[in-house]
Every structure is written in structure tokens, then in C-alpha cells.
Amino acid sequence: MTERDITGRTRIYGILADPIHHVKTPEVMNALFARHGVDGVLVPFHVTADGLATLLSGLRRMENFGGFIATVPHKTAMLDLCDVAEPEARLIGAVNCVRREPGGSMTGAMLDGIGFVEGLRAAGYDPAERSVYLAGAGGAAKAIAFALAGAGIARIAIANRSRDKAEALGAALAAARPDLPVSVAGFSPEGEDLVINATSLGMRPDDPPPLDLGALQADQVVAEVIMDPERTPLLKAAAARGCRTQPGRPMLASQIELMARHMRAIS
Amino acid sequence: MTERDITGRTRIYGILADPIHHVKTPEVMNALFARHGVDGVLVPFHVTADGLATLLSGLRRMENFGGFIATVPHKTAMLDLCDVAEPEARLIGAVNCVRREPGGSMTGAMLDGIGFVEGLRAAGYDPAERSVYLAGAGGAAKAIAFALAGAGIARIAIANRSRDKAEALGAALAAARPDLPVSVAGFSPEGEDLVINATSLGMRPDDPPPLDLGALQADQVVAEVIMDPERTPLLKAAAARGCRTQPGRPMLASQIELMARHMRAIS
Numbered sequence: 321m322t323e324r325d326i327t328g329r330t331r332i333y334g335i336l337a338d339p340i341h342h343v344k345t346p347e348v349m350n351a352l353f354a355r356h357g358v359d360g361v362l363v364p365f366h367v368t369a370d371g372l373a374t375l376l377s378g379l380r381r382m383e384n385f386g387g388f389i390a391t392v393p394h395k396t397a398m399l400d401l402c403d404v405a406e407p408e409a410r411l412i413g414a415v416n417c418v419r420r421e422p423g424g425s426m427t428g429a430m431l432d433g434i435g436f437v438e439g440l441r442a443a444g445y446d447p448a449e450r451s452v453y454l455a456g457a458g459g460a461a462k463a464i465a466f467a468l469a470g471a472g473i474a475r476i477a478i479a480n481r482s483r484d485k486a487e488a489l490g491a492a493l494a495a496a497r498p499d500l501p502v503s504v505a506g507f508s509p510e511g512e513d514l515v516i517n518a519t520s521l522g523m524r525p526d527d528p529p530p531l532d533l534g535a536l537q538a539d540q541v542v543a544e545v546i547m548d549p550e551r552t553p554l555l556k557a558a559a560a561r562g563c564r565t566q567p568g569r570p571m572l573a574s575q576i577e578l579m580a581r582h583m584r585a586i587s
Numbered sequence: 588m589t590e591r592d593i594t595g596r597t598r599i600y601g602i603l604a605d606p607i608h609h610v611k612t613p614e615v616m617n618a619l620f621a622r623h624g625v626d627g628v629l630v631p632f633h634v635t636a637d638g639l640a641t642l643l644s645g646l647r648r649m650e651n652f653g654g655f656i657a658t659v660p661h662k663t664a665m666l667d668l669c670d671v672a673e674p675e676a677r678l679i680g681a682v683n684c685v686r687r688e689p690g691g692s693m694t695g696a697m698l699d700g701i702g703f704v705e706g707l708r709a710a711g712y713d714p715a716e717r718s719v720y721l722a723g724a725g726g727a728a729k730a731i732a733f734a735l736a737g738a739g740i741a742r743i744a745i746a747n748r749s750r751d752k753a754e755a756l757g758a759a760l761a762a763a764r765p766d767l768p769v770s771v772a773g774f775s776p777e778g779e780d781l782v783i784n785a786t787s788l789g790m791r792p793d794d795p796p797p798l799d800l801g802a803l804q805a806d807q808v809v810a811e812v813i814m815d816p817e818r819t820p821l822l823k824a825a826a827a828r829g830c831r832t833q834p835g836r837p838m839l840a841s842q843i844e845l846m847a848r849h850m851r852a853i854s
Contacts, residue, residue, distance in 0.1 A: 326613045326614070326617060326628070326629075326630060326631075327608075327610075327611075327613055327614060327631070328602075328604075328607050328608045328609055328610035328611070328613065328631050329607075329608045329631075330613070330630065330631060332630050332631070332632070335595075337595075338650075340595045340596075340650075340651060341594075341595045341596045342595055343594075343595035344594075344595070346593045346594055346595065346597070347593070347594060350593060361593070361628075361630060362593075363593060363597065363599050363628060363630060364593075364594070364595045364596075364597060364599070364651060365599070365649050365651070365652075366649065366650040366651040367648055367649055367650065368648075368650065371648030371649075371650075372648075374644055374645055374647070374648045375645040375646075375648045375649055376645070377641055377644065377645055378641055378642040378643070378644055378645015378646060378648075379642075379645060380641070381634055381635075381638030381639075381641045381642045381645075382632050382633065382634055382638075382642055383605075383607075383633040383634065383635065383638075384607060384631060384632070384633035385632075
């Protein structure tokens with residue numbers, strides 16, 4: 321998409337965030353559009369929480385608008401603003417990608433967790449039938465937990481500093497998937513096949529570890545949601561102990577494709 | 588503006604139209620942005636007349652939105668939707684360019700006529716003190732008449748197929764500029780310095796001429812608002828009679844700069 325390529329026929333896509341300046345989605349999505357020959361462009365829309373509903377009403381009337389990605393702080397609010405939400409989004413209570421239907425109706429999806437699972441699969445690892453240790457019980461953890469449940473894992477153990485949040489996520493998961501064994505775990509990931517950090521611990525150099533690094537075993541797969549730094553202390557420790565590791569960035573690449581597909585920019 | 592250049596920091600500008608697919612402004616404005624090193628991108632927003640007010644409310648809440656160009660069929664409706672309109676826009680009763688102020692207030696301007704006058708000046712012709720024959724009394728003619736009045740012409744004669752529209756424009760002009768001699772003219776432009784076609788006659792091969800081509804004289808300057816075809820039958824006839832001619836396209840180039848300046852994309 322060069323300047324000459326944006327014409328009156330180009331479809332518009334957006335990313336809604338506050339703040340906006342740090343988002344990387346325009347570069348990544350526009351590169352994907354270029355690779356697929358899509359006559360579309362994704363542009364940043366900076367909107368605060370109290371302007372979100374009004375902007376959304378306006379975007380319903382933009383006939384050549386294909387949809388948008390919602391990120392911080394809009395994911396939770398978007399669920400109620402959509403006309404239709406996919407089951408995964410309703411379960412998680414958040415939306416991060418919205419398709420504008422002809423006529424202006426908005427269909428929301430939550431692709432954070434599915435992007436994570438697709439990233440694992442793209443790296444050749446299928447989480448089906450595996451046991452999972454999940455560190456974290458916030459938004460990212462919730463999305464990943466539901467996506468893993470949908471991907472057919474054998475069981476999941478959730479660990480969180482405030483235990484009541486882990487219990488709440490476990491209860492929500494058990495309610496949605498009564499046949500999935502769910503438990504609350506402590507600091508050690510011992511004995512589980514797939515070990516996931518879905519907390520923000522590891523972004524800063526002086527963060528404590530999100531789980532007991534000393535308990536990692538060589539037959540475990542260790543996955544990270546943090547994208548920056550690319551090699552977190554957890555991933556370094558896991559690699560040193562002979563574990564297979566999965567960094568956070570492939571999740572983004574997988575998710576961008578899922579988003580483009582949800583917005584029907586690509587098929 | 589290449590795909591890599593659209594980032595979270597890029598400011599957004601729009602063109603609002605219905606239909607949208609034929610607009611050329613994205614190409615022209617984005618090329619101007621590139622020449623001036625502006626980190627901005629202009630994209631097409633397709634909106635129908637009954638969606639305009641709602642979209643505008645939404646755009647007020649888009650914090651990184653710099654403004655937009657309004658074209659068919661939105662120019663008249665935009666006047667009342669703006670919070671502030673420049674004097675020229677109020678006189679003409681239409682707005683074709685809107686700046687979004689920080690906080691969301693919208694300031695409208697009407698630059699069609701000023702763009703036409705700037706195009707003449709850029710070609711080395713100053714209409715000050717000249718007598719003008721203006722064919723047409725629609726939106727384009729109105730904008731040009733008021734801009735010429737502001738540029739200090741000596742007098743203006745307005746010709747139109749339906750004479751009452753010419754009289755109405757003449758009366759509006761006389762009310763705004765009591766010292767400007769205004770008259771209603773017939774089919775012949777004889778005796779005026781500057782002859783302008785502001786009708787759409789000449790766009791199609793079988794259109795009748797907008798004025799009496801046989802009355803053109805070598806000392807006249809003949810200007811056209813039609814951009815496509817670039818050389819209309821009027822311009823060809825004028826050139827054959829030794830007149831200096833001014834095609835419609837330079838008006839667009841001048842106007843694009845005025846628009847970029849009104850939206851504060853360039854200074």
C-alpha cells in the first residue's frame with residue numbers, strides 16, 4: 321500500500337486504542353494486506369473510553385469501513401457495544417476485533433487466545449490432550465484458557481498471586497466446559513506438559529519470575545505471552561533446562577491473520 | 588506514505604463523499620503530504636447524506652483526526668454541521684473542507700472558489716480590476732463568484748440557462764458586496780476580460796457549448812472548471828481564436844494546498 325495505492329476504492333480498517341502512538345498493528349496489517357493484494361488500509365483511530373460509543377456509531381455509517389481491532393482500554397467495553405459477539409468473546413467478556421457488516425451492524429470476536437493457540441500450532445505443537453500450567457488470571461490468561469479449552473487440552477491448572485482471581489477464572493472455565501478438569505495451582509509448574517506465562521512478569525529486568533524456574537523439566541514446552549523482550553528470563557531458564565520454548569511474537573503474527581479473516585479482508 | 592510509514596503516530600484525514608470510488612483526492616493529497624514530509628494520511632470515507640451527521644459526531648471523538656474534505660452531496664449540509672464556518676463559506680452556503688480542532692470542534696471553509704482564483708494567479712493572471720463573464724449559477728459558479736468578488740474584480744456578468752438562478756446569485760453577490768457592479772448576461776461573453784465556464788457543459792462530447800463560442804475575442808482569457816476532459820470544446824475554440832486559456836486542473840492543485848493548510852497539515 322503506497323500513497324498511490326490509496327484510492328477512492330480502498331477499504332478502510334482501523335485500530336482503536338488510547339494511547340495510540342505505540343501500536344504496531346498498522347505496519348503489520350498493511351504488510352499483510354500488501355502480501356495478499358488486498359485494496360485496504362488499516363489506520364490508527366485514537367479514541368478515549370468516553371468517546372468510544374460515539375465513534376462506533378459514526379463508524380457504523382462509514383460504508384467503506386471493514387472493521388477494526390480494539391485494544392487497551394476498549395476490549396471489555398466493546399463486548400456490549402457490538403450487535404453480535406462470537407461465543408468465545410461472550411465467554412471471555414471481551415472483544416478485540418470487530419467486523420462491520422454491510423448496513424453497519426458490528427460483529428465482535430476475541431482472538432487473543434486463539435492467536436496464541438494458532439501460534440503454537442504454527443510452531444508444530446498441538447495442545448490437544450496436553451496438561452497445562454497457566455500462570456496468570458487476567459485478560460490475557462482468560463483468553464488463552466478458553467482458547468485452550470476449545471483446542472481440546474486434557475486439563476488445566478491456573479496459578480495466580482491473588483488466588484481468588486485464579487479461582488474465579490477456574491469457575492468460569494468449568495461452567496463453560498463442564499468436562500474439562502480445572503484446578504488452582506501453586507508456584508510450581510511441575511508435572512504439566514505445557515507451561516504458559518500469561519502475566520506481565522518478565523517485561524521489566526527486575527520482575528520476579530512468574531513461576532518456579534527451578535521446577536522446569538526438559539520434557540515441558542514453555543510458552544510466553546510477553547513480546548518485548550523477545551527472550552524473557554523465563555524463556556532463557558527454560559531453554560537452559562532443555563525445554564522447548566515458544567516466544568510471544570508468533571502469537572501476534574497468527575492473530576493478525578485471524579483478525580484479517582474476521583474482518584473479511586482476506587478469506 | 589508507504590505502508591511502513593503508517594504508524595500509531597500518523598494523523599488521519601478523510602474525504603467524505605457518496606459515491607466515493609471516483610474521488611482522486613487521496614492520491615493527490617497523500618502525494619502532497621509526502622512532498623512536505625507530513626506524517627499524515629488521507630483516506631476515503633464513504634457516507635450517505637443521512638449518515639453524515641452521525642459520522643461527524645464520531646469523528647469529533649477521534650483524537651488523531653485532523654479534518655476532511657467534503658464533496659458531493661455533502662457540501663451544503665456540512666455548513667450547518669460545523670461549529671464554526673469561515674465568512675466565505677457562510678456567504679456561499681456551503682463547506683468543502685473542515686478542520687477538526689483539538690477537543691472535537693469543527694471549523695468549515697469553502698475553498699472551491701479561492702482554489703479557482705489561486706489557480707489563475709499561479710498561472711500569472713490576476714483577476715483584480717478585470718471584468719468577468721461567468722457562465723453558470725450553481726454551486727461551482729457561486730463559489731467562484733464570491734471568490735472573484737473578494738479578489739477585487741471590476742464587475743461581473745452572470746449567465747445561466749434559467750435566468751432566475753442567475754438573478755438570485757447576482758442578488759446574493761450584490762448584497763454581500765454592495766460596491767461590486769453585478770449584472771445578468773445573455774449567451775455572448777463579448778466585451779469582458781475574463782470568461783469562465785462554471786457549468787458542467789463540456790464534460791460530454793455531445794454537450795451544447797456553455798456560451799457563444801463565436802463571440803470569443805483574442806484579448807480574452809477563457810477559464811474552465813471542467814477537469815475531464817482536460818481540453819474541452821470551449822478551451823479548444825478559445826485557443827483557436829487566440830485567447831489565453833486556463834484549464835480546470837490547476838484549480839484542483841491550488842485547492843489541495845489550500846485544503847492542507849486549512850486542516851493545518853501544512854503551514
